Every structure is written in structure tokens, then in C-alpha cells.
Amino acid sequence: MQAPIGCAVIGYGPMHNFGWAHSAWIDATPELRLVAVCDCDPARTAAAKDAFPHIRTYNDVAQVWEDREIQLVSIVTPHYTHCPLALQAFDAGKHVVVEKAMCLNVAEATAMVEASQRAGRMFAVHHNRRHDGNYRRIKEIVSSGAIGEVFHIELTAGSYSEFRHGWYSEKEKSGGAFYFWGPHAVDWVLDLVPQRITGVNGFFHKLVWHNISNEDQVRAIIRFEGGAVADVTWSHIAAIGKPLWRILGTKGAILDTGAGGNVGYEKQIHGPSGGSLTLVTVGEDGRKEEKVPYLESDWEQYWQDVADHLLRGGPVPVPGTVGRRVIGVFEAAERSSRTGQTEQVPYE
Numbered sequence: 001m002q003a004p005i006g007c008a009v010i011g012y013g014p015m016h017n018f019g020w021a022h023s024a025w026i027d028a029t030p031e032l033r034l035v036a037v038c039d040c041d042p043a044r045t046a047a048a049k050d051a052f053p054h055i056r057t058y059n060d061v062a063q064v065w066e067d068r069e070i071q072l073v074s075i076v077t078p079h080y081t082h083c084p085l086a087l088q089a090f091d092a093g094k095h096v097v098v099e100k101a102m103c104l105n106v107a108e109a110t111a112m113v114e115a116s117q118r119a120g121r122m123f124a125v126h127h128n129r130r131h132d133g134n135y136r137r138i139k140e141i142v143s144s145g146a147i148g149e150v151f152h153i154e155l156t157a158g159s160y161s162e163f164r165h166g167w168y169s170e171k172e173k174s175g176g177a178f179y180f181w182g183p184h185a186v187d188w189v190l191d192l193v194p195q196r197i198t199g200v201n202g203f204f205h206k207l208v209w210h211n212i213s214n215e216d217q218v219r220a221i222i223r224f225e226g227g228a229v230a231d232v233t234w235s236h237i238a239a240i241g242k243p244l245w246r247i248l249g250t251k252g253a254i255l256d257t258g259a260g261g262n263v264g265y266e267k268q269i270h271g272p273s274g275g276s277l278t279l280v281t282v283g284e285d286g287r288k289e290e291k292v293p294y295l296e297s298d299w300e301q302y303w304q305d306v307a308d309h310l311l312r313g314g315p316v317p318v319p320g321t322v323g324r325r326v327i328g329v330f331e332a333a334e335r336s337s338r339t340g341q342t343e344q345v346p347y348e
């Protein structure tokens with residue numbers, strides 16, 4: 001394959017401006033070339049043409065599959081369309097980046113991974129928030145060994161508020177309450193804790209917002225080989241909050257509210273972040289507590305990694321098999337919430 005690689009973005013939605021963000025990231029990566037944007041809504045392709053006058057626009061994905069200049073597609077559509085679109089893309093011989101949530105369930109994830117393998121094409125999940133400034137700093141601290149061995153993670157977000165948010169609130173289309181912010185959270189946890197998952201316990205509540213089909217609160221407790229435990233909770237009925245991250249290690253801890261970071265990542269493609277986290281280390285001199293500023297958010301690096309993979313054989317940024325495990329955690333948590341038992345996540 002030769003640079004620049006021809007790319008198309010499928011889905012140029014208004015809700016988070018995220019088709020714009022994908023287009024802008026691709027446009028800003030010298031070895032990638034934005035050839036086209038496709039959206040079934042003509043008003044959205046008109047908006048894309050305004051922002052990127054040099055592109056072609058399509059209102060039917062069949063036109064994308066036929067366009068021989070397009071080698072890579074980025075799927076930025078509602079969750080229930082990800083699997084069918086990716087299967088068609090692989091059939092047409094395209095490389096695929098798919099937005100989170102990768103798909104609705106493990107069966108779909110497996111079908112997508114197998115289709116990419118049959119086609120011999122790249123399959124990457126857009127877990128862009130590994131590039132958030134606060135997460136990059138957390139990963140750096142944990143990897144340095146500064147807080148010792150991580151054995152306990154709490155990752156909590158949400159509020160007490162009705163989630164009326166188009167198709168995102170409809171479980172059949174979205175996958176449920178876990179599939180909005182949860183893919184970022186579970187991907188962060190699995191990236192920080194490399195050990196194999198030994199089981200998931202789930203607690204789902206549906207108590208207040210009966211006018212939508214998503215759950216009100218979802219919680220997954222993930223156990224890892226070696227004993228580490230992560231507790232990931234997303235709530236629409238939490239009338240009092242908690243810091244975003246609390247990480248305990250054998251030699252210290254990290255507390256992060258997430259405040260001041262990642263502002264505007266749907267409006268700009270590189271983000272200086274303004275926040276800081278609290279780092280505690282316990283050593284021979286006793287307990288030391290300090291504020292550590294976030295790193296910059298380098299979301300555009302994901303797209304350079306895509307180019308590096310396709311042109312020079314570098315690693316796939318977040319391969320489909322890794323994205324499949326995130327979906328496996330949601331599915332196991334939901335099963336566990338019904339059975340009351342610890343449930344397993346499939347490994348290949």
C-alpha cells in the first residue's frame with residue numbers, strides 16, 4: 001500500500017460533531033487522504049462538503065463500496081449499524097475503523113473480527129480516549145511503577161438526570177446504558193490491567209426513567225488473574241457523585257476528578273488539557289501527596305498509528321479482538337445482573 005491512503009467517513013452526525021472530528025483527524029494526517037463522506041441524510045453530507053470542499057459526498061454506502069480510491073472507511077454511525085456496515089465494508093475489501101461501542105454484543109463482535117480476517121483487512125476500534133490527557137498521565141504513572149502493583153480501581157461517572165438522547169436512549173439501538181461512556185471506561189481498565197479477566201459481576205437498575213428503554217444505572221465489577229478488581233459504574237440516578245478515578249496500588253494511589261481535561265474534543269482535534277490529578281506515594285520517607293498536571297490529549301496519534309500499521313506494519317491501534325473484550329464485559333455484566341452469578345468473558 002502507498003501513501004496517501006484514500007479514506008471515507010461513514011456517518012457525519014449532528015449530535016456530537018463526531019463525523020466532523022474523524023474527517024478532520026484524517027485530513028490532518030499527511031499519509032491519509034479524506035476522499036469522501038457518506039451519510040444517508042443529505043443535510044449532513046451538505047454540512048460535510050461545507051467543511052471539506054475537496055471531498056466527494058455519498059448518501060448511500062453502496063457508493064462507498066464501489067469507489068476504488070477508498071481503501072479505508074471509518075464508521076461513525078449509531079451502534080446498531082456498526083456490525084452490518086463493517087461486514088459490508090470487509091466484503092468490499094476496505095480496511096475498517098469503527099467507533100465505539102464496537103457493536104451490540106459478542107456474537108456481532110466475533111462476526112466482525114472473522115470477516116476482517118477472511119478479507120485480510122485492518123480492523124481497528126476507535127477507543128480514542130486512550131489519548132485523553134488525564135488517562136495518558138495515569139497510564140504513565142502506573143507503568144512507571146510509582147504506585148506499585150495496582151489492585152483496586154474505581155471508575156465512576158454520571159449524575160441524577162434523565163438521559164433522553166435520541167437513539168442513544170433506546171436499548172435496541174444503543175446496546176443500553178453501558179454503551180455510551182462505558183466503552184471508554186472498560187477499555188481504560190483493560191489497558192491498565194493486562195491480566196486475564198477471571199469473572200464479571202453486574203448490577204443493573206431500572207427504577208426511575210421509565211420513558212426510555214436504557215437502564216438507569218449499570219455497574220460491572222471485573223476480577224483479574226492475580227486478584228486485581230475494577231468497579232466501573234455509570235449512573236443516571238446518582239444524586240451524589242464520586243471522583244472519576246480512584247486507583248489503589250501497593251505503594252500509592254491516584255485520585256482524579258477528570259475536571260479541566262478533554263474540553264472540546266468534538267470541536268478540536270488536538271487538546272491541551274488544563275486539569276491535574278492527585279498522586280500519593282508511600283515510601284521510606286512516609287506518605288507524599290502531590291498534584292500532577294495532565295498530559296496533552298493527543299487524539300490525532302490514533303490516526304498516525306493507523307497509517308503506521310497500513311504502510312509500515314506497526315501494531316493495529318486497538319484491534320477488533322481487544323474491542324470484543326470490552327463488549328464481552330458488558331454482556332457478562334448484564335447476564336450476571338440477571339443470574340446473580342459471576343459470569344465469564346470469552347477469550348479466543
Ligand SMILES: NC(=O)c1ccc[n+]([C@@H]2O[C@H](COP(=O)([O-])OP(=O)(O)OC[C@H]3O[C@@H](n4cnc5c(N)ncnc54)[C@H](O)[C@@H]3O)[C@@H](O)[C@H]2O)c1
Pocket residue numbers: 010011012013014015016017018019038039040041044061076077078079081099100101126127128129166180
Ligand atoms: N469516541 C468518542 O469519544 C465518541 C464521541 C461521540 C460519538 N461517538 C460515537 O460515534 C458514533 C456516532 O455518534 P453520533 O453522536 O455522531 O450520532 P448521530 O446520531 O449524531 O450521527 C449518526 C449519523 O449516522 C448517519 N447514519 C446512520 N445510519 C447510516 C447508514 N447506514 N449509512 C450512512 N449514514 C448513516 C445518520 O444520518 C447520522 O447523521 C457512535 O458510535 C457514538 O458512540 C464516539
